[in-house]
Amino acid sequence: MMPNKTSIYVIIAAVYGLTAVILGALGSHALGLEAGTKNMALFQHALFYMMMHALLLFWLSSQLEENFWLRSAALAVTLGVLLFCGGLLLLIFWGKTSLSWLTPVGGSLIILAWLNIVIHGFQKWRKP
Numbered sequence: 680m681m682p683n684k685t686s687i688y689v690i691i692a693a694v695y696g697l698t699a700v701i702l703g704a705l706g707s708h709a710l711g712l713e714a715g716t717k718n719m720a721l722f723q724h725a726l727f728y729m730m731m732h733a734l735l736l737f738w739l740s741s742q743l744e745e746n747f748w749l750r751s752a753a754l755a756v757t758l759g760v761l762l763f764c765g766g767l768l769l770l771i772f773w774g775k776t777s778l779s780w781l782t783p784v785g786g787s788l789i790i791l792a793w794l795n796i797v798i799h800g801f802q803k804w805r806k807p
Contacts (some may be wrong), residue, residue, distance in 0.1 A: 684740075684743055684750075684753075685740050685741070685743055688736055688737075688739065688740035688743070688753050688757065689737060689740045691736060691757055692733045692734070692736040692737040692740060693733070693737075695729050695730070695732065695733035695736065695760055696729075696730060696733040696734070696737075698729060699726045699729040699730040699733065700730075702722075702726055702729075702768075703726050706719075706722050706723075706726070712771075718771045721767050721770065721771050722767075722768075722771055724767065725763075725764040725767035725768055725771075726764075728760065728763060728764055728789070729760055729764045732756050732759070732760045732789065733760070735756055735792075736753060736756045736757060736760075739752055739753040739756065740753065745799065746799060746802070748795045748796070748798045748799035748802070749795070749796070749799050751791075751792075751795045752791075752792040752793075752795035752796050752799070753792075755788045755789070755791045755792035755795065756788075756789065756792040758785070758788050759785045759786070759787075759788030759789035759790075759791070759792055760785065760789065761785065762781045762782065762784050762785025762788065763781075763782055763784075763785025763786045763788070763789055764785070765781060765785070766778065766779065766780075766781035766782030766783075766784075766785055767782055769781070770782065
């Protein structure tokens with residue numbers, strides 16, 4: 680039996696949260712990132728976004744039946760976090776590469792996800 684979309688998004692949200700916690704622990708003890716450096720700031724930024732959007736994706740997974748805008752938001756968050764946070768981590772550990780364009784694309788997808796949620800909110804507000 681194929682898992683439903685809710686299950687898939689819950690799993691992805693949990694993997695993002697798990698990854699953020701594991702990388703946070705490794706960053707504090709094993710990755711050689713120095714406090715106060717640009718790389719440490721980027722690292723913390725990536726983990727913050729990953730965890731915050733894992734929670735958003737978890738919530739969105741419970742709202743998928745609602746409408747197109749929330750389903751689109753869930754997809755945009757899923758891809759946006761992967762590209763944005765993954766792009767930042769690539770930048771930190773490997774420097775600028777041919778994949779550096781992933782970061783702004785991921786950020787744009789995250790913005791799109793939030794815009795979809797705003798549209799959904801306006802639709803609910805207009806309906807009695």
